[in-house]
Amino acid sequence: LRASGSGLLPGPPGLPLIGNWSELRGKKLHLVLTEWARRYGDFYSYRVGRNSLFVVSSVAAFDELFAKKGSLYNSRPLTSAMAHRARRRVLQTILSGQNSKIFLPYQEFESRAVLVNLAARPETFYHEAARYSSSVTFSMLLGARFETSDAVVPRKIRDEKMLFWQHLSPGSWITDWLPFLDYLPAPLAPWRKRADWMHDRWHSFFSVFFDRMNDRYKRGIAQDCFLARFLAEPDVGRWSHVDSVGIVAEILSAGTETTIASVHWFFRGAIFFPEAMKLAQQELDEVVGRDRLPQWEDRPNLPYVEALIQELHRWSSLSPLAVPHATTDADSYRGVKVPRGATVIANTYAAHHDAGTYPRPEKFVPARFLPADHPWHDAELATLQKHYAFGVGRRACPGLQVANASLFIVISRVLWGFDIRVAPSGPPRFETTASPLVVAPAPFDCSVTVRDEKAKELIAREAATLTPPQGLESASVYDGLVMDWVKQNPL
Numbered sequence: 001l002r003a004s005g006s007g008l009l010p011g012p013p014g015l016p017l018i019g020n021w022s023e024l025r026g027k028k029l030h031l032v033l034t035e036w037a038r039r040y041g042d043f044y045s046y047r048v049g050r051n052s053l054f055v056v057s058s059v060a061a062f063d064e065l066f067a068k069k070g071s072l073y074n075s076r077p078l079t080s081a082m083a084h085r086a087r088r089r090v091l092q093t094i095l096s097g098q099n100s101k102i103f104l105p106y107q108e109f110e111s112r113a114v115l116v117n118l119a120a121r122p123e124t125f126y127h128e129a130a131r132y133s134s135s136v137t138f139s140m141l142l143g144a145r146f147e148t149s150d151a152v153v154p155r156k157i158r159d160e161k162m163l164f165w166q167h168l169s170p171g172s173w174i175t176d177w178l179p180f181l182d183y184l185p186a187p188l189a190p191w192r193k194r195a196d197w198m199h200d201r202w203h204s205f206f207s208v209f210f211d212r213m214n215d216r217y218k219r220g221i222a223q224d225c226f227l228a229r230f231l232a233e234p235d236v237g238r239w240s241h242v243d244s245v246g247i248v249a250e251i252l253s254a255g256t257e258t259t260i261a262s263v264h265w266f267f268r269g270a271i272f273f274p275e276a277m278k279l280a281q282q283e284l285d286e287v288v289g290r291d292r293l294p295q296w297e298d299r300p301n302l303p304y305v306e307a308l309i310q311e312l313h314r315w316s317s318l319s320p321l322a323v324p325h326a327t328t329d330a331d332s333y334r335g336v337k338v339p340r341g342a343t344v345i346a347n348t349y350a351a352h353h354d355a356g357t358y359p360r361p362e363k364f365v366p367a368r369f370l371p372a373d374h375p376w377h378d379a380e381l382a383t384l385q386k387h388y389a390f391g392v393g394r395r396a397c398p399g400l401q402v403a404n405a406s407l408f409i410v411i412s413r414v415l416w417g418f419d420i421r422v423a424p425s426g427p428p429r430f431e432t433t434a435s436p437l438v439v440a441p442a443p444f445d446c447s448v449t450v451r452d453e454k455a456k457e458l459i460a461r462e463a464a465t466l467t468p469p470q471g472l473e474s475a476s477v478y479d480g481l482v483m484d485w486v487k488q489n490p491l
C-alpha cells in the first residue's frame with residue numbers, strides 16, 4: 001500500500017524513479033496487470049516513472065467509475081490523437097444507428113465471397129478473415145474491395161500499426177499516454193523524437209488513401225463512399241489535412257484489425273469447443289434449413305448464434321485493456337485520491353476472466369448469454385449477461401453495431417456451410433500476435449470442410465453468380481501506391 005491523499009492505494013511497490021517499468025518490459029501488459037489485480041484487487045495503481053496509472057478490473061468498479069461517474073472518467077489522455085471531439089462526432093455519425101446499415105450490402109456480399117473462397121481454398125481461412133473484414137471497411141470508406149486473400153494493403157496497415165505502437169513506447173506502449181513524457185528533458189526522452197517521427201510516418205501512410213480519393217473527388221470521378229461524402233460536406237474546408245487523414249486512419253486501424261481478430265478467435269474457438277459450434281449448427285438447420293443461406297432477417301430467430309458472438313467477445317477479450325481513459329477532474333474513490341488528468345485503464349480482460357462474474361471463464365460457453373427462458377440456457381454459468389469487449393462508459397466503441405453485424409453474417413454463414421475441426425497436424429499452440437491494443441491468435445492451421453452436398457451445391461451456385469455491389473473498384477489500385485510509399489519511407 002502506498003499513501004494517496006487520505007487513503008492507502010494498493011499496487012506493486014516498484015523502484016524509485018522508474019516505478020514498475022522493469023516488471024512490464026517485454027511482457028504482455030494485460031497479463032501482468034491481471035496478475036496484479038489478483039494480488040492487489042480491482043482498483044490499484046502502478047507507476048511508470050513518476051506517473052501513477054490507475055487500473056480498474058471488475059464489473060462493479062467499471063459501473064461505479066465509468067458509468068455513474070461518467071463525466072469524470074471518460075476523457076482520453078491528452079497525448080492521444082483520439083481526443084479530438086469533432087472527429088469523434090463524425091465517427092459516431094458514420095458508424096452508429098441507421099448509418100451502420102450502409103455496411104450491410106458489403107457484409108452481405110463479402111460473406112458470400114468468404115464461402116466461395118473457403119470452399120475453393122479452405123487452408124487460406126486465416127487470410128480470408130482479413131480479406132473479409134478489410135473489404136467491408138474499405139468498401140464503405142473508400143469504395144474499394146479486396147479480391148484475393150493475399151492482398152498487400154491490409155498487411156501493410158497492420159505492419160504500420162505495429163510500428164506505431166512499438167515506436168511510441170520505450171518498452172511499454174502505455175507510456176505514450178503518459179503526461180510525464182512531456183516533462184522530461186530531451187536527452188532523457190529520446191523516444192520523443194521517435195514519437196514525432198512515427199506520428200509523421202502514420203499521417204503520411206494514411207494520406208496515401210485520403211489523397212487519392214481527394215484527387216478523384218476534385219476531378220469529379222470519385223465513387224460513392226463515406227470519404228467522398230465527407231469531402232462534399234460544406235464545412236470540410238475547416239478540417240486540417242491531419243484531422244481528415246486521421247478519420248481514415250482511425251476507421252482503417254480501429255475497425256479492421258479488431259474484426260479480423262474476432263474471426264480468428266472464432267476459428268480457434270471452433271477447434272477447441274466443437275460442442276458449441278454443433279449447437280449453433282443445430283439452431284441454423286432448424287431455423288434456416290439446408291436450402292438457403294442465413295440472412296439478416298434470421299437474426300432475431302437465431303439467439304444461440306447471437307449468444308455465441310457475445311461469448312466470443314467475452315472469451316477472446318481481444319482488446320484486453322480497451323483504450324486508456326483519463327479523468328477530467330480530481331476525484332476520490334474508496335478513499336483514494338485520483339488526480340485530474342490521471343490515466344485510468346479498464347482491464348476488461350481481468351473482468352471477463354473473473355470466475356465470480358463468469359463461472360469457468362476459460363470455457364467458451366455461449367449458453368451463458370442465452371435468455372433465461374431458452375431451453376439451452378446455462379443457469380449455472382450465466383451470472384452476468386453482458387460484457388465489456390467494446391470498452392466502458394461513454395467512450396465505448398462506436399463501431400459496435402457494424403462489428404456485430406459483420407460477425408453475425410460471416411459466422412452464421414460459415415457455420416451453416418462448413419465444419420471446422422482440428423487440423424491433421426494437431427491442435428494449435430497458444431500463441432498470440434504481439435500487437436498491444438488488439439490480441440489475436442498467431443497464424444494457425446485447422447481443417448475446414450464443406451458440411452454436406454446441399455452446402456456444396458449452394459456454394460457452387462454462389463461461385464457462378466457472385467457479383468460485387470455496383471461502383472466498387474478493386475483495392476489493388478492501392479497496392480502500387482502503398483508499395484511506392486514503402487520504398488520512399490524505408491525503415
Ligand code: HEM
Nearest residue numbers: 082254255258262319322323390391392395396397399403
Ligand atoms: C470486434 C470488434 C471490435 C472490438 C472488440 C472493438 C473494441 C473497441 C474498444 C475496446 C474501444 C475503446 C473503448 C474505450 O475506450 O472504453 C474501441 C474504440 C473505437 N472503435 Fe472499436 N472495436 C471493434 C470494432 C470496431 C469497428 C468495426 C470500428 C469501425 C468501423 C471501430 C471503431 C472504433 C473507433 C473509431 C474507436 C475510438 C473511439 C474513441 O476514441 O472515442 N471499432 N473499440
